[in-house]
Structure formats: C-alpha cells, structure tokens
Amino acid sequence: MGSKTPDEHRQGPDESSGQASIAAVNPQRPASASGLLHGTLEGDDEDGDDDDGGDLGVDSNHDQPKNGKQNKKKKRKSNKKKKKKKAPSGEQTTPPRVALANLTVFQDKQYPEGQIVDYDKNDNLQRTTAEEIRHLAALNDMDDEFLNDYRKAAEVHRQVRHHVQTIAKPGVSMSKLALEIEEGVRALTGHQGLETGDALKAGMGFPTGLCLNNIAAHWTPNEGGKEIILQNDDVLSVDFGVHVNGRIVDSAFTVAANPIYGNLLAAVKDATNTGLREAGIDARMDHMSGIIQEAMESYEVELNGKTIPVKAVRSLSGHNILRYKIHGDKQVPFVKTRSNQRMEEGDVFAIETFGTTGRGYMRDDVGIYGYGRNEGVSTAGLHHATAKSLLKTIDDNFGTLVFAKRYLERLGVKNYQLGMRSLVQSGIVEAYGPLVDVPGSYVAQFEHTVLLRPNCKEIISRGDDY
Missing domain, CATH: 3.90.230.10 (Creatinase/methionine aminopeptidase superfamily)
Known part of the structure; x- marks a missing residue:
C-alpha cells in the first residue's frame, strides 16, 4: 500500500518515550559473597582476648600490710606473643590486600554488575x-x-x-x-x-x-x-x-x-x-x-x-x-x-x-x-451516539488496520455514513x-x-x- 511522502501526508500519531526506570538493583551482598572476611585485624588473638590488658597489679583494696603501707607491685608484661589470624586461602583479608585474581569468587573472571539504571530522557535528551x-x-x-x-x-x-x-x-x-x-x-x-x-x-x-x-x-x-x-x-x-x-x-x-x-x-x-x-x-x-x-x-x-x-x-x-x-x-x-x-x-x-x-x-x-483509525486523537469530544457505536465496531474488528466500506457492510453495519463523517471530521478516523x-x-x-x-x-x- 503506497505511502504519501512527508509533504503530502502525515504519517501516524506522535509518539514519545515515558520516564525511564531502574531496570535492576543488586541486593546487598554478604561479606562471604564479595570475598571479604571480617575479624582478622592484626593483633586480635583467636579467642578475642586483649593481650595488652592482661595480668595487672592487685587492686588497691587488697593485700595492704599491717603497718598501713601499700605494697606496690610492678605491672608484669605478658609473655604471650601477638598472633596474626590469616584469612583462608582464596578469601579476602581485612584490610583488603589479596589481588582479585587470587580470590576464589572471581576465578572465572566474572565480576558483579553495578546498579543498572536506564537513561533518563530528562537527563540525556538524545539517548x-x-x-x-x-x-x-x-x-x-x-x-x-x-x-x-x-x-x-x-x-x-x-x-x-x-x-x-x-x-x-x-x-x-x-x-x-x-x-x-x-x-x-x-x-x-x-x-x-x-x-x-x-x-x-x-x-x-x-x-x-x-x-x-x-x-x-x-x-x-x-x-x-x-x-x-x-x-x-x-x-x-x-x-x-x-x-x-x-x-x-x-x-x-x-x-x-x-x-x-x-x-x-x-x-x-x-x-x-x-x-x-x-x-x-x-x-x-x-x-x-x-x-x-x-x-x-x-x-x-x-x-x-x-x-x-x-x-x-x-x-x-x-x-x-x-x-x-x-x-x-x-x-x-x-x-x-x-x-x-x-x-x-x-x-x-x-x-x-x-x-x-x-x-x-x-x-x-x-x-x-478506505478508512484508518487514528490512535493519537482523543475521543473525549465525541458526542454523537452513532459515531460512538461505529467507533466501537471499528476498534473491535479492525483496530488500526485500514478497512474498506464493504468490510463494514459485510459485518452487517448499516446507516453508518453520518457516524463516519463525524469520526473523520474529528480526526479520529482518516479517510483515504x-x-x-x-x-x-x-x-x-x-x-x-x-x-x-x-x-x-x-x-x-x-x-x-x-
């Protein structure tokens, strides 16, 4: 079916894109999923005890001599050595120091995607x-x-x-x-x-x-x-x-x-x-x-x-x-x-x-x-009952397909001329x-x-x- 060139014929209703939305948001990943292992700072021992605060002198309320003089004892240094807890092989340390290539979670070199956000037309008009x-x-x-x-x-x-x-x-x-x-x-x-x-x-x-x-x-x-x-x-x-x-x-x-x-x-x-x-x-x-x-x-x-x-x-x-x-x-x-x-x-x-x-x-x-339905034209101003009835028949049977008068008559539609004239004059239907x-x-x-x-x-x- 031949199409008129732009100077001769309007080609369809105006269309525009709506507000874009976020396509996917990554859920919060647990530490193990990201390759991080917490609780392995240097200086922490395996039991979580603080070595620097061990074996202090006696409290001032105890072990006082009869002569009333306080028996002062020197603070003793702990003989325990500070232990470093190593991260299991293939997992990240805290602070992170293991190369990503050495982490088990990234052995396939597939890294997690970021937050996916569609281009917003208001932010980027031409995208x-x-x-x-x-x-x-x-x-x-x-x-x-x-x-x-x-x-x-x-x-x-x-x-x-x-x-x-x-x-x-x-x-x-x-x-x-x-x-x-x-x-x-x-x-x-x-x-x-x-x-x-x-x-x-x-x-x-x-x-x-x-x-x-x-x-x-x-x-x-x-x-x-x-x-x-x-x-x-x-x-x-x-x-x-x-x-x-x-x-x-x-x-x-x-x-x-x-x-x-x-x-x-x-x-x-x-x-x-x-x-x-x-x-x-x-x-x-x-x-x-x-x-x-x-x-x-x-x-x-x-x-x-x-x-x-x-x-x-x-x-x-x-x-x-x-x-x-x-x-x-x-x-x-x-x-x-x-x-x-x-x-x-x-x-x-x-x-x-x-x-x-x-x-x-x-x-x-x-x-x-023939006739063709114009989707982009509002039907709010359509008042004639015959035009409304005819439009429903068109929408139900042809939609935006172009149709001939004999196609309507084949459906048994009669006395549609006045209603069609109203639809064409309002721009809801285009006549060819x-x-x-x-x-x-x-x-x-x-x-x-x-x-x-x-x-x-x-x-x-x-x-x-x-």
Whole structure:
C-alpha cells in the first residue's frame, strides 16, 4: 500500500518515550559473597582476648600490710606473643590486600554488575528516544513466532497472487478480482472476519487496491459504484496485504495485456528489485533513493509514435511496517531525497516503486478507498451516539488496520455514513482517497516486503513470479 511522502501526508500519531526506570538493583551482598572476611585485624588473638590488658597489679583494696603501707607491685608484661589470624586461602583479608585474581569468587573472571539504571530522557535528551524504544521493541519482537506469522502471511499472499494473475485478463470486472482476492485471503488464513475480533487475528492487511491506467494508488470497488471491466489496452496494478496476528505482508504487481507497455513494467520492476538489493541494516534512504530513481528512469516507452521517458512518482514512497499499522514512521523514496533516516536491524519494510508516463506528481481524486483509525486523537469530544457505536465496531474488528466500506457492510453495519463523517471530521478516523496522475498517462507498481533480521534480510513475499 503506497505511502504519501512527508509533504503530502502525515504519517501516524506522535509518539514519545515515558520516564525511564531502574531496570535492576543488586541486593546487598554478604561479606562471604564479595570475598571479604571480617575479624582478622592484626593483633586480635583467636579467642578475642586483649593481650595488652592482661595480668595487672592487685587492686588497691587488697593485700595492704599491717603497718598501713601499700605494697606496690610492678605491672608484669605478658609473655604471650601477638598472633596474626590469616584469612583462608582464596578469601579476602581485612584490610583488603589479596589481588582479585587470587580470590576464589572471581576465578572465572566474572565480576558483579553495578546498579543498572536506564537513561533518563530528562537527563540525556538524545539517548533513549521514542524512535530507539520502538526499534528495540521491534527487535525483541523478531522471534520464532514473528517469523512464523510473517511466513504464513507471505505464503497466503503468494498463493492468492498467483491465482489472481491467471484471471486478471481483459473482460474481468474489478469487483470480481477484489472478491477473489479477499475470499482467498480469508479462506487461506482460516479467519472469515465475521465474528467480533476475528479479523484482528488474521486476514486482509488493508483493502484490495485495483488501480487502472493513470490511477496510481488507493482505488477499490465499492458497493453501488459503476462496474469497471478490464480492457486490452489497460494497465492494472494489484496491491493487497495479508496479516497474521497483525504482521502485515504488503506486495503488489502490475499486469498489461498489450505488450507496448512492456518497458514501463520492466522499469518499475527493475527499480523495485534495485531497492530490495540495496535494502539492509544501516542503509541510508538518501543513498537508496538516488540509485532507485536512476534505475527506473533509464527506461523509456514508445506510445502512439512518441518516445516517452519513464518517470519516478514523486509523491509516493515505500515505507516501514509496524504491527497492525501498514504505514510506519520511515519512508523509502524512489526519487533522490535528502534524508537522515536509515534502515535498522529489526525493521520491516515495504519496498515499492511507482513509474509513470505522466507528470510524476499525484493528486487526490474523488471517492473513498478506505478508512484508518487514528490512535493519537482523543475521543473525549465525541458526542454523537452513532459515531460512538461505529467507533466501537471499528476498534473491535479492525483496530488500526485500514478497512474498506464493504468490510463494514459485510459485518452487517448499516446507516453508518453520518457516524463516519463525524469520526473523520474529528480526526479520529482518516479517510483515504484515490491518487491519480494526469489523464491519458499510465502508472505501474511493483512491491515486496523485506525483513531486516540480525544476520540477514528476508524478502518474505518474493515468489517465482518475480
């Protein structure tokens, strides 16, 4: 699913990190655990007696002679020698004088960690940022369950995609194609999405996009709309997503029955494959964007006796994918762009490119492609009962997944137009409309999803079709 560039579209709610906390505090260690042995100061004997204070003269109240003169005796010195108590071998003395390397407790050269305290954003503003926290969360999430969910979603996408490629021929209707895709995804994931919450377990990652000719992105057939039949001279881009437990695979392809569009499709496919080749940990978006554009714009198409250069679309981009959110906070432009963003370990990216024979600048067209819940907008000011009821249905069945009007109608929701208008006007729900180039132009799209794993990248959606 295409993502608008920053100048065109706001990418998700603001996020910030909370107050950091102490991660671990070491308990008080006993003396024996730290290698210290108390009570071995020099001069202490084994019984704890004070040698310096032994055998004093007789008390003045005793042994006085009859003549009244006090018989004074000299203080006698003790003949005992002062003993030094040695610490057992491998333990520390007091005061400490034994090298750590000679202490038994440190024979493995493993020393105790100090108090672990997370960086406080108020103390170090640039260390633990919201972006870093999201990245670490994504990295921690990349476990066996994560990979299994993504691989299942990718296999569902491949099988449905291959079937659709066999029926996406002149004469087929857009409604038929959308139905085949959506029924296939729901059947293969095992979740029909009719019971409350079932569509959040697995199913469609976003509405099926079926874009003809100058429509670049975000068009889908709606109930009551004019039926559109694929023609021999049409260029059709098919873009749909599959999710399992919120892990979304996003992949797209373009078909054209007339071979005159061959170079247009080849240019965009080459650009997407270039992006996939360049993608990786620490890859810089500004560097990638220039290479992708160069690959795409090295092609030209001959239409109606005119040679037309293929242009990279400037108002769309690839994007990272978050759990239950098709558009993350990073973008992968395919027009040379100045950006300090880069790819990181644990990221999931949809590498997609759009090429056109038109101007290369998309504009919004009339109609509704789908709706998406905006988490960052407060619902406190929502007063209409119909809007509140509709919002609960959206939260229970789609969460932050983008959905089409027909998905609501499939659940049996009726008379939702007024409530939806209120949700959109308040910013709680965002409406997506078609994006188009100038009439008479043709746009093609190719896309795959790539996982940036710690030791490799996995193009999760790639199959034998390309």
